[in-house]
Amino acid sequence: xxxxxxxxxxxxxxxAAEQPGPKKLFRKAPGxxxxxxxxxxxxxxxxxxxxxxxxxxxxxxxxxxxxxPLLWTFSTSLKTREAVFALPPQWIxxxxxWENYVRVWSAGPLASGILNSVIVSVSVTVVGTITSxxxxxxxxxxxxxxxNVVFLSLLVAIMIPFPTIMIPQFxxxxxxxxxxxxxxxxxxxxxxxxxxxxxxxxxxxSVPDSIIEAAKLDGAGYLRIFFTLIFPAIRPAIAAQFILWxxxxxxxxxxxxxxxxxxxxxxxxxxxASFNATYASQxxxxxxxxxxxxxxxxxxxxxxxxxxxxxESVALTGAKG
Numbered sequence: 379x380x381x382x383x384x385x386x387x388x389x390x391x392x393x394a395a396e397q398p399g400p401k402k403l404f405r406k407a408p409g410x411x412x413x414x415x416x417x418x419x420x421x422x423x424x425x426x427x428x429x430x431x432x433x434x435x436x437x438x439x440x441x442x443x444x445x446x447p448l449l450w451t452f453s454t455s456l457k458t459r460e461a462v463f464a465l466p467p468q469w470i471x472x473x474x475x476w477e478n479y480v481r482v483w484s485a486g487p488l489a490s491g492i493l494n495s496v497i498v499s500v501s502v503t504v505v506g507t508i509t510s511x512x513x514x515x516x517x518x519x520x521x522x523x524x525x526n527v528v529f530l531s532l533l534v535a536i537m538i539p540f541p542t543i544m545i546p547q548f549x550x551x552x553x554x555x556x557x558x559x560x561x562x563x564x565x566x567x568x569x570x571x572x573x574x575x576x577x578x579x580x581x582x583x584s585v586p587d588s589i590i591e592a593a594k595l596d597g598a599g600y601l602r603i604f605f606t607l608i609f610p611a612i613r614p615a616i617a618a619q620f621i622l623w624x625x626x627x628x629x630x631x632x633x634x635x636x637x638x639x640x641x642x643x644x645x646x647x648x649x650x651a652s653f654n655a656t657y658a659s660q661x662x663x664x665x666x667x668x669x670x671x672x673x674x675x676x677x678x679x680x681x682x683x684x685x686x687x688x689x690e691s692v693a694l695t696g697a698k699g
Contacts, residue, residue: 491649
């Protein structure tokens with residue numbers, strides 16, 4: 379019979395499990411600017427709040443600095459002639475003279491200037507935006523001979539300043555009998571904007587080609603593909619470029635002063651320039667500021683209408699980058 383000796387080895391008792399306790403006040407902070415990998419949570423939270431307060435104050439000061447000229451223009455348009463030169467300057471007019479906005483319509487051809495500017499700006503930006511978007515679609519998604527060469531030629535054309543082609547263009551429109559009409563301001567923009575074409579082409583490069591190929595297999599033509607699939611996809615980018623182009627055309631002064639001579643044909647910027655030449659010598663600056671503030675309203679309205687699309691364009695561009 380075999381007798382088994384009892385096991386005399388020591389029994390290993392497992393260590394007690396770590397008891398739950400209060401959370402640690404220090405934890406690793408990889409991006410801690412102080413170089414301490416174990417910065418206190420409360421300290422980091424206070425640092426973030428302080429940084430947010432500093433950024434908010436800085437942005438508020440910048441916003442006030444940018445909007446101050448607009449507020450001063452509106453304030454001056456409601457003053458009397460004497461109050462314009464008052465020291466210290468009056469930000470709140472006393473008294474408020476709303477009559478300046480009534481006098482401005484009879485002081486010059488302001489109504490015809492607004493109408494001419496609307497005709498030029500709307501026709502150029504609406505038609506030119508459509509042609510620019512179609513051209514960008516062709517450069518980005520269609521197979522065309524010498525496509526890259528033509529596109530690079532357009533980019534080179536951006537580097538040519540307007541004064542270089544100013545005289546040949548004037549001679550061309552003069553031979554056609556279009557001087558002192560709105561056509562020299564409208565016709566060049568109807569064929570598109572090179573900057574918009576470049577911007578939209580870069581935006582369209584992120585659209586998958588499989589969508590277009592699937593639409594072609596279903597029998598859709600290129601125009602139908604563009605207006606049904608492509609145009610809704612790039613609408614935010616178009617809105618962002620549209621408002622920039624509208625502002626440039628609306629505020630253009632050089633081209634109108636070259637081609638327009640008759641007062642009834644002048645755009646709004648030329649009318650305001652004539653106000654400045656006529657009434658500045660009379661120190662009637664409230665009348666000039668009233669006309670200038672009226673000229674700002676259409677641009678402000680366009681920005682408010684397309685504000686959502688512009689923000690969406692910036693957000694999508696950042697997400698794709």
